[in-house]
Amino acid sequence: MSTPLHIGFIPLVDAAALIVAVDKGFAADEGLDVTLVREVSWSNVRDKLNIGLFDAAHLLAPVAIASSLGIGHVKVPITAPFNLGLNGNAITVSPALHAAIMAELDGDRFDPMATAKALARVVAARRKSGTEPLTFAMTFPFSTHNYQLRFWMAAGGVDPDEDVRLVVLPPPFMAESLAGGQIDGFCVGAPWNSIAVDRGVGHILHFVSDILVRAAEKVLAVRQIWAEKNADRLAALIRAASRAADFIERTENRTEVARLLAQPERIGVDAEVIQRTLDGRLKISPDGTIRESGRYLLVGREGAGRPDPVQAAWLYAQMARWRQTAVSPEAVKTAMAVFRPDLYDAALGRAGGAGEGATAPFSAFAGPPFDPQDISGYLGAFDIPKRV
């Protein structure tokens, strides 16, 4: 056994590949002695990774990019050689907001353009009657949740910085805040949407796969300098996580996986709720309505584990769109270089090639096709935020 590795994670279902790699002994089979450390905030995960208290981490893909560029925080180049999950988030709204959106809906309720336009009408009516703006919660300024929520509402004409309030809440507080009326909706990862539905305080309005077909969500992150010094151990970690991802995707293993993840020192919620999210078969309303999707959360299948630099560029474009940074061609290159399919291919002995295993190309429900070579042009096609 080599020196122990400390890996930080947040209790979410998309930490599954790391948890299973350790708890099923796949990491040990690779000669790795891994201690998983459960954390309470993304800020902690980022800081502890940055200063080397963690060797690796379960990290929001946008945080890996922001850290590498020094946006909003210390500049620490990060390497992301493995996607721990694609998609997996959902937008949940209070029963009152759900009813208001459904009353204004013109079209299919699973069509994000139809719901976003309905939301715009709800927002306009509230403004007219002098009612407080709606408040939506997400998990971190540099999060897919933030960008997915913004992308969705802006497509319908709602300016997320002007027309509603956006706040950050820790995932375990979401359901409670929705019940207490402090927020009207949120975008968060599994299992927290299901928790709100089970408590009867929320309706799942969208799976984020309605918004983006393939969204890089969490990555296995290490410092670039660590990756360079520990190439063999990183490759072993990628193999262990990949084997775990394959294990998780086999339906006959789901009950066992859900039980492992449910342990109090791991995610610590009911195994049944976790299994729903792994199966992509979710209760979306307190009345028991079920919605199934093969794209709810991808852990390993359809080439999900292989990082796609185009995804990194899209996330960077969102930072630029919402004025967290300015567009620069060098920064786009740096952002794309955070995602390392070459390390993934080398560790797993695969030939690689662009988009290997991906059955669906990168696409969103609104806006022009995304071109990482022309981010300014891409962003210019959106009306919101208004350019000043």
Add this chain to the structure above:
Amino acid sequence: MGAESSPKIVIVDESPIRAAILEEGLREAGYTEVVHISEMQSLLARIYALDPDIIVIDLENPSRDSLEQMFQVSRAVRRPVAMFVDQSDAASIQASVDAGVSAYIVDGLKKERMKPILDLCVSRFNAFAKLQDELDRTKNALEERKVIDRAKGILMKLKGLTEEEAYVLMRSTAMREKKKIGEIAQSILTASELLK
């Protein structure tokens, strides 16, 4: 504090005892404007209302991510900056993470005024951890005492021993099995439960 006025410090900590220890330390050091927030529900609203120069938060606090958002809100008049943004002092960053505390400085406060405050936070957080540790140990010792007494009672009843003899029996068994006397006592309790 010299000619400059005392900076306004907000402590965000769900542990009232630790916050009190820190607050006292800051006041002793001459910082007069210290406010403790323990209620996380309306954290941001309260911070905006207080408009502090420095925000201190414990790393166990999940609301740290909510604070981070304040950097991004362009409409906020004064934006806080994480102390980690300045990498010139790696040792104090390491010390504060080890102690479990993080701090945010609002634009405009001079960096050299932050250093003594952060050092004080680190030492008070460490002092609290030590206190907590001692408390836990005392509590465990008390618990163990109770378990040993109950096990003694069982041995006295079952084997007709005196209190002294029961204790000696447990101690010699512990020594022979290279275990703690508390563990032997616990296994006596477990066994007697099973054989009831």
